[in-house]
Amino acid sequence: MRWIIHSERDLYRDQWVHVASADVELPDGRHLDHRIIRTAAPGAGLAVVSDNKVLLIWRHRFITDTWGWEIPHGSIRPGEDPADAALREAEEETGWRPERPIQPLVYSQPSPGLMTSEHHIFKANAAVYIGPPKDGFESDKVEWVPLADIPELIIKKQIVAGTTLVALLFLLAHRPTAG
Helix, strand or coil, X not given: CCCEEEEEEEXXXXXXXXXXXXXXXXXXXXXXXEEEEEECCCXXXXXXXXXXXXXXXXXXXXXXXXXXXXXXXXXCCCCCCHHHHHHHHHHXXXXXXXXXXXEEEEEECCCCCCECCCEEEEEECCEEECCCCCCHHHCCEEEEEEHHHHHHHHHCCCCCCHHHHHHHHHHHHCCCCCC
């Protein structure tokens, strides 16, 4: 069943976000005054996996005032290829240069009932340390975390960011099994 947008009005707009109010008709004819958040740019992230470990950053998120492990992730610049953005973000945030080629891992729309955010997540199989992170303000530490530790970190609420959860759970679900 498709919902129909009859009209929209701006509530707020800047270079990063556009918040609108939409008159939405439900399939049964009722109308809702629904909010829509449009993000300025899609995001790209990279899960770097080597020797059954994944490269993660430990960072504070001021909006929720929480700490957690995340994969490197950030905005795709205008005209930038999502894979190139993922490589750039990983290097800037970790100080590790992922080796090419990288492959698409998963595509996610974190909250499609509210916002237009899109996340293109890739996987790299190795990285070379090139120095301290260029964006040192992004995290307190960068570590190679064993994939086997991921479920426990999720249970302890040390991995809560949606994009990271999707990427890591997908990796765990599709790991080769010993046979």
